[in-house]
Amino acid sequence: MESTAARKPRRSGAKRTSAGNAKKKAAGQTDLVQLLTPEGERVEHPEYSIDLTPDELRGLYRDMVLTRRFDAEATTLQRQGELGLWASLLGQEAAQIGSGRALNDSDYVFPTYREHGVAWCRGVDPTNLLGMFRGVNHGGWDPNSNNFHLYTIVIGSQTLHATGYAMGIAKDGADSAVIAYFGDGASSQGDVAESFTFSAVYNAPVVFFCQNNQWAISEPTERQTRVPLYQRAQGFGFPGVRVDGNDVLACLAVTRAALERARTGQGPMLIEAFTYRMGAHTTSDDPTRYRSAEERELWETKDPILRLHTYLTKQGLADEEFFAGLERESDALAKRVRDAVRAMPDPDDLAMFEHTYADGHALVDEERAQFAAYQASFVTAEEGI
Amino acid sequence: MESTAARKPRRSGAKRTSAGNAKKKAAGQTDLVQLLTPEGERVEHPEYSIDLTPDELRGLYRDMVLTRRFDAEATTLQRQGELGLWASLLGQEAAQIGSGRALNDSDYVFPTYREHGVAWCRGVDPTNLLGMFRGVNHGGWDPNSNNFHLYTIVIGSQTLHATGYAMGIAKDGADSAVIAYFGDGASSQGDVAESFTFSAVYNAPVVFFCQNNQWAISEPTERQTRVPLYQRAQGFGFPGVRVDGNDVLACLAVTRAALERARTGQGPMLIEAFTYRMGAHTTSDDPTRYRSAEERELWETKDPILRLHTYLTKQGLADEEFFAGLERESDALAKRVRDAVRAMPDPDDLAMFEHTYADGHALVDEERAQFAAYQASFVTAEEGI
Amino acid sequence: MAAEKMSLSKAINASLRTALENDPKVLIMGEDVGKLGGVFRVTDGLQKDFGEDRVIDTPLAESGIVGTAIGLALRGYRPVVEIQFDGFVFPAYDQIVTQLAKMHARSLGKVKMPVVIRIPYGGGIGAVEHHSESPEALFAHVAGLKVISPSNASDAYWMLQQAIGSDDPVIYFEPKRRYHDKSEVDTSAIPAPLHAARVARPGTDLTLAAYGPMVKVCLDAAAAAAEEGKSVEVVDLRSMSPIDFDTLQGSVERTGRLVVVHEAPVFLGTGAEIAARITERCFYHLEAPVLRVGGFHAPYPPSRLEDEYLPGLDRVLDAVDRALAY
Amino acid sequence: MAAEKMSLSKAINASLRTALENDPKVLIMGEDVGKLGGVFRVTDGLQKDFGEDRVIDTPLAESGIVGTAIGLALRGYRPVVEIQFDGFVFPAYDQIVTQLAKMHARSLGKVKMPVVIRIPYGGGIGAVEHHSESPEALFAHVAGLKVISPSNASDAYWMLQQAIGSDDPVIYFEPKRRYHDKSEVDTSAIPAPLHAARVARPGTDLTLAAYGPMVKVCLDAAAAAAEEGKSVEVVDLRSMSPIDFDTLQGSVERTGRLVVVHEAPVFLGTGAEIAARITERCFYHLEAPVLRVGGFHAPYPPSRLEDEYLPGLDRVLDAVDRALAY
């Protein structure tokens, strides 16, 4: 321990954390797993490697493009008043498609509210995701249809559900794994720490996938931690790794390895996907109040789709026809989503009483009946006019 | 990353955690800071050193002996029905006296319910600690009299109070530090993780002092973690160290350094004091149900008082007179505590309405008046008989 | 198994054992539920007989316990969670209120949440802070939860069976100061519906409504009142969400007077809802306003004061007298 | 500063600014309260003017926010904490209920807890799940907390001043759907006592009691009823703990009828306590049972249904008619 008695006290948390941040950035650069550079160059990593067919590479590209298009359409639909809110994944396509395509059918996903790309990989109909943002339900899909749990809004809470589910997999002796998504902001929640503890103690087959998109609404990651987030895992007794979250190949490779690790009884692992939220937090947010245009521009040069485009083109793995076909497919997807949203009916008034309980509840029955009678009283009155 | 595909899944959490535990024990042995061995030999440590006068050494011994005696007396008082419950610190004297004696007057302590030794170091009248165990109050002392906060029963919650208090110290530009006590079980609580996050982000001058006494009631530490607890800190961006919690010199040296670190603006630090709860969890507990006599016997050989006794004697730093005087002092303390507890009156019935609010509350006033009238109705009735 | 006299805590233990035997998906989770058998020995012997995989000692983190129980339920398990004491349920409150209670509705019914949370509650055992509280209203107000409390060994056994069998989350409040009270349990009987109230003692002049630990106090009060020539009916509500207002209304229509008794603070306690709703339902039958006897608007006091704080025979009879005086 | 017309959110901002200016111990803490000025811009400009040391962006952890605020209060600070939305207060519930509310009593009065928790609450803004809830009863039931809610800009300003000045923890519920409603604020006036109710509109036939966002609905209902020749009094309760039962009793003794309106679910909502207590106090004055209009026993619905879920003019008038029909 260095002697410190001679030093003067320095009390400013701000100074401290920026120092911590500088250290973090340095550490981040050295520790980042990357397989495809922003310039579209394939590079190797000593621990993680990947070998994909041209079809698979084009498939990843297609996933990212369609996801981005779906996301853009949802943003438009929000502006047009068809949705009340939208949480865009713009910029995070590689993190989500890379990790999502690493999953087996029997694996299970616990998303936040932003995992539209992962939902896509699971085969969830994209329009299903829009109900809650339109305000016609709170999610409403069957998680077991695609092993994709409901979106969770209370930050961090789904990491415990994921851990419990994984404990169940272990009990069943099954051969699958769980992936829990959460953000850099979420890393501060007690629930996330408790999920680390439980998963470590029970050696549960769960992969914690933290998309560090640098921001929790207006707060930069330095408000949550002063060291890189992937390091959090070690103190709980399992490994953590930071991956270039805008590199779909690296995200795929690292997540595959982590899932395989989990499936083979080696317990949990934390992946920090270092990425960037290119858009606003949600359509209600105004990021110009808290971050600079330069920052966004810097990250534009690291765009996840662009770099794979460059790679595919340079390597002659995709031609104009492929890109044009994908453009048409995107337009069709957008149209389908648009039409579906516009056709989405408002729920029946009495629907609000449904599904509070599975086995019924006398008070709900009473209130439903009273409300129905109240509603009926108006119809009668109007008919009387 | 090692290739794992060929392996068979292993699902048992139990197997896993015992493996983790084995690893932990090994790590624990190598990392432990120790300055006085169980055999009473002084040893040196590369990072932590200490140089105490004979007076100081005898002082530490005296503190531990008096604390143990007070604790034993409280256990007796519980058996005699004078207390409803007692949480004994037996075996943890070195951790508490070592860390407690590292504090400056202006430092602030946030204890659990077991920090009787730390209270002693702060100059808190021991009888003050007994009120809540007797059931006459919930603590009731003034934390600011001795910079010793109230005992906190809800596991882990005081670590956040400590962190907030430390943030306040930093804001004041003051030169003091906070120490937060908690247990191995508490390490699993989300609040403790959040206190690590807040203290790191704000670089708050707080020392987290975890007494890993191996048990959280009936649960061994493996139910809380699969790596040594001191390692938890690193992932939050501050250092952690494991100290021999039965070595009062090491506890003093390490805590001094950590406090000095905090006071000089270098932020939080975690100390894991590796010790053992020699007694039951509380007087309500029966440890024979969940742990072996051998385990306790093993730890008896590491007794914190015994080893300092050996050292003092061997080094000729204390003679029979000293020990005999201390014995008399212990008896006197026990008698004083016994008398004080027996004289402790039950609170007035109406006291339960006091102090719910500082500024008053109409409902409390109404209920107090009604209850007083109700009570008075009986007096009248009895008088009438 | 035929009828047998057993303590309330033994009945819970027997009920858990039956559930573990009947359904391999049933799990017990909590702090110290394993070797120790829980701090009240309610789970005594279960880990020994069913293994660490089904009777699970958890890390010391209530949010984690409930959160992982939710995940286990999603995987098809039926976790029965123990919270060690009433005052320690609050770290789990977020998971209970925002997740457990709402998951079924969030999925439009596709997901079920068969999770039981057992909470020893209430005072009267001379304990330190946080160990004697009655937070049931804080759960009953929340839609999506069912909240129940047995008052005797038979209900303890059967209501827990029914709670574990339910596909909804159930908060099962155990009257810890009645753990040692013994009564007959017939494990082959056909139980009453889970949320039905029960007339525990018939009467004609006034109705006392209570649940959990206060039923005994009310029965004692009714007996004392009888000696003074007052006929007091006692209704054991058994369920705080839903509340069986039909049974209560039937009683009050006969007696014309109602006193509700619970340990929880009166202000916004379940008695408030009962008073409001029964007054609405029985407006022309009530001879007196519904009176409430309960805890005060103060933190649960140090144990040397709990006899004053808790509704006892005298305070209940005082309210009975006041109601009869209208 | 003289009287000025401003929006409710602007009034809160002005009140925070005044507090920061008057007392160096006042701190603002919360998620996004700094540069962003909060998701509702309520703290807009405060960090710029008072610095990061006094207007503090916190980690995303509500228990941590309240827990450290408690520590700061112990150090002599007066933290004003923002919870971003009603549904996100639950991770902090344990710290609020077991620590913040009880610390003063635990210390036998030696320690004070001047912490204000600001919570934008209620529905009507078309938001997603967890953003429209009214959990006030879950706080009002807990001794040691004071719970208030302004209905207009002037009260928003003054009640927050008084809350910050109070040595007790105060939960300050902000009616988020009224943030943009403007009214006169006289920052040099002498405010009413913090917990006093206010007769917002006098009337003779029936009393409507409400607080926060529902006061406007009740005033609108009273105006509509007036057109039908019914004289309805509106009482703005302003405080849910304590509740000013004296003012309410005075009103009901005059009108003989009471309808309580809140967005929170009726079952065990504050209306239950009001109905129970006013019935007890005014048993011989009430011509009709106290009726309640509020949310249903269901999770707050998706926003396309919130107009049906929330008490609106028609549902309030329906209850008025029913009460008058007795």
Ligand SMILES: Cc1ncc(C[n+]2csc(CCOP(=O)(O)OP(=O)(O)O)c2C)c(N)n1
């Ligand atoms: C418990 C809780 N507190 C606050 C919020 C409000 N909120 C919604 S998103 C968000 C930021 C989340 O940041 P991060 O975890 O980094 O995820 P990101 O939105 O960047 O994907 C906040 C504070 C919430 N949803 N839940």
Ligand SMILES: Cc1ncc(C[n+]2csc(CCOP(=O)(O)OP(=O)(O)O)c2C)c(N)n1
């Ligand atoms: C939130 C909470 N949950 C449960 C308890 C019950 N309880 C009291 S002490 C204890 C074990 C604490 O273990 P540890 O943190 O290791 O401290 P130790 O008692 O060993 O000093 C438990 C579970 C509690 N007091 N608070």
Ligand SMILES: [Mg+2]
């Ligand atoms: Mg983020």
Ligand SMILES: [Mg+2]
């Ligand atoms: Mg311990």
